[in-house]
Amino acid sequence: MPLPNNVLAILWWAAYTVIGVWAHRTLPGIDFFAPGLILSLQEQSGGRTALLALVWMLLAEGTGSLPFGYGLAWYGLLAVMFFSGRWLFEARSFLFMCLIGLGLGLLHPALTLGLSSLAQLKVSLERLVLEGAMQTAAFPLVWLAADNLFPKRLRQDARPL
Amino acid sequence: MTKPKKIAIIIVAGLFVYLSLYTWNLRTGHLDALSSYTGLDISGVVLRPGIWVSDKVSEFWHRYIYLVGLKQQNDALRDEASNLRRTNMLMQARAASASRFERLLGFEPPKHWTFSGMRVIGHRMGPAGALATLTVDKGTASGVAADMPVASLGGVVGRILRTGAGASTVLLLTDPNSSIAVMGAQNRSPGMLAGQGYGKPLMLRYINQNAVIDPDEILLSSGLSGIYPKGLPVARVTKIQRSDISLFLTVQAEPLVDMAGLEEVLLLRRAPGQPDQADTPPASTEDAGAAAQ
Known part of the structure; x- marks a missing residue:
C-alpha cells in the first residue's frame, strides 16, 4: 500500500533536514536548507513552506554563533528574491536558480558582517567571501539534486504558489 | 495607493519588525534561548547517532583489525608512563611542601574545580x-x-x-x-x-x-x-x-x-x-x- 502524500512529504522533508544538518557540519558557512526552501515554494503550499522555514531558521540560529537575526533575514530575503525574480524569470529555470545562488553568495558576507558589527564581534572577511562563493556554486547544484529526487506524487498534491 | 508606495510601506514595516525583534532579543535573550533550546538541541539529536556509529566503527577497526605498530606504541607508552611516575613522585613531595608553606604564610587555599x-x-x-x-x-x-x-x-x-x-x-x-x-x-x-x-x-x-x-x-x-x-x-x-x-x-x-x-x-x-x-x-x-x- 503506498504511503499517503502527507506522510511521504513529512518523511521526505525530515530526511532532507537530517542530510542538511550533516552537510552544515561538514561544510560550515554554507546553507543547504535554502535550495529546499525554494523547492518547497515551487512545489508545495505556503503553510508547509512556512513551517519548514521556521524549523530551518531555528536550526540555523541555534547552531550559529551570532545573536538572533541571521536566519530570519536570510530566509526572508531569500523568499523576497524568489518572488521578485518570478516577475522576470521562469520560476523553475536553472538560470534563475544560479542568479538566486549569486544573490545568496553576496548576501552571506553582507549579513554576517552587518550582524557581527552590531554585536561588536570580529569576523574574517576573507573567509566570508570564500563561503559566499561556495554558496553561489552549491545552491543551484543542491536545488537540482533535490528537484530530481523530489517525489513526483508530491508535486501535484498542492497548488504551487 | 500606488504600487511603489505599497512596496515601500511593506519594506519599511518589515525592517521595523526585524529591528524591533533584534533589539528586544539583545535586551532579553529570549530568541537566542529559543533557538538554542530548539535548533541546537535538534541538531545534537540528529548528529549523535551518526557520531556514535562512526566512533564504534573506528574503534572496531583500530582495536581489532588495524594493529600495525601496536607493539612499538605500547613500548613507547610504557616508557612515558614510567617517566611520568618518576616525575609525579618528585612533584608530590614538592606540592606537599608548597601547601605547608602556604598554610604557614596564611594563604587562602586554592579554588577547587571539578x-x-x-x-x-x-x-x-x-x-x-x-x-x-x-x-x-x-x-x-x-x-x-x-x-x-x-x-x-x-x-x-x-x-x-x-x-x-x-x-x-x-x-x-x-x-x-x-x-x-x-x-x-x-x-x-x-x-x-x-x-x-x-x-x-x-x-x-x-x-x-x-x-x-x-x-x-x-x-x-x-x-x-x-x-x-x-x-x-x-x-x-x-x-x-x-x-x-x-x-x-x-x-x-x-x-x-x-x-x-x-x-x-x-x-x-x-x-x-x-x-x-x-x-x-x-x-x-x-x-x-x-x-x-
Whole structure:
C-alpha cells in the first residue's frame, strides 16, 4: 500500500533536514536548507513552506554563533528574491536558480558582517567571501539534486504558489 | 495607493519588525534561548547517532583489525608512563611542601574545580556559524552554563558560549573574540592572550618592553578574569619582537591543543561551596568585554 502524500512529504522533508544538518557540519558557512526552501515554494503550499522555514531558521540560529537575526533575514530575503525574480524569470529555470545562488553568495558576507558589527564581534572577511562563493556554486547544484529526487506524487498534491 | 508606495510601506514595516525583534532579543535573550533550546538541541539529536556509529566503527577497526605498530606504541607508552611516575613522585613531595608553606604564610587555599568529560559532536556549523566554535554533547540538563571553561588534556580549549538542554557551543581560544588573561610559567609576566582566527598565531598583548619572557615559554591562565582557574596551560610563546614605536612587545604564541582534531573535551566547574565566577572582578575591560560576550 503506498504511503499517503502527507506522510511521504513529512518523511521526505525530515530526511532532507537530517542530510542538511550533516552537510552544515561538514561544510560550515554554507546553507543547504535554502535550495529546499525554494523547492518547497515551487512545489508545495505556503503553510508547509512556512513551517519548514521556521524549523530551518531555528536550526540555523541555534547552531550559529551570532545573536538572533541571521536566519530570519536570510530566509526572508531569500523568499523576497524568489518572488521578485518570478516577475522576470521562469520560476523553475536553472538560470534563475544560479542568479538566486549569486544573490545568496553576496548576501552571506553582507549579513554576517552587518550582524557581527552590531554585536561588536570580529569576523574574517576573507573567509566570508570564500563561503559566499561556495554558496553561489552549491545552491543551484543542491536545488537540482533535490528537484530530481523530489517525489513526483508530491508535486501535484498542492497548488504551487 | 500606488504600487511603489505599497512596496515601500511593506519594506519599511518589515525592517521595523526585524529591528524591533533584534533589539528586544539583545535586551532579553529570549530568541537566542529559543533557538538554542530548539535548533541546537535538534541538531545534537540528529548528529549523535551518526557520531556514535562512526566512533564504534573506528574503534572496531583500530582495536581489532588495524594493529600495525601496536607493539612499538605500547613500548613507547610504557616508557612515558614510567617517566611520568618518576616525575609525579618528585612533584608530590614538592606540592606537599608548597601547601605547608602556604598554610604557614596564611594563604587562602586554592579554588577547587571539578572536571567532567564532553564529546565533541561538531565544529563550526551552519551559515550563521561566524565564530570559531565547537559543539559538545552536554547542555544545561548536565549543569553546563555560559562562560564555563573548557579544556583538554593538553591545555585550555575555550569557554562555553551558548547552551541548549542537551548540547552546547564552545568559543575556541583561537577565535578573534576570545581573550584570556595569562602569565608566563617561568618569568610570570602577565598579558592578555587573544585569538586571531583558525590557523593564525595567538597574540599576547600588553607585555611591557622591559618584561621578561622567553621563546618556548608556556603561558598559564592567570585566573584574573574570573572565568579560568589559575595555572592551566594555554599556549606556547613562538615569536617575540621588540618595536621602536610601541610601548609593548609583539609576542606571538601557539595553542597547546590541536583544535581541529579534538574529539573529547573537559568541562571545568567550581566545586559546590566555591564563590561564583561573577564574584571575581574581571582583570581588564577587554576581559570584561570577552566575558560579557
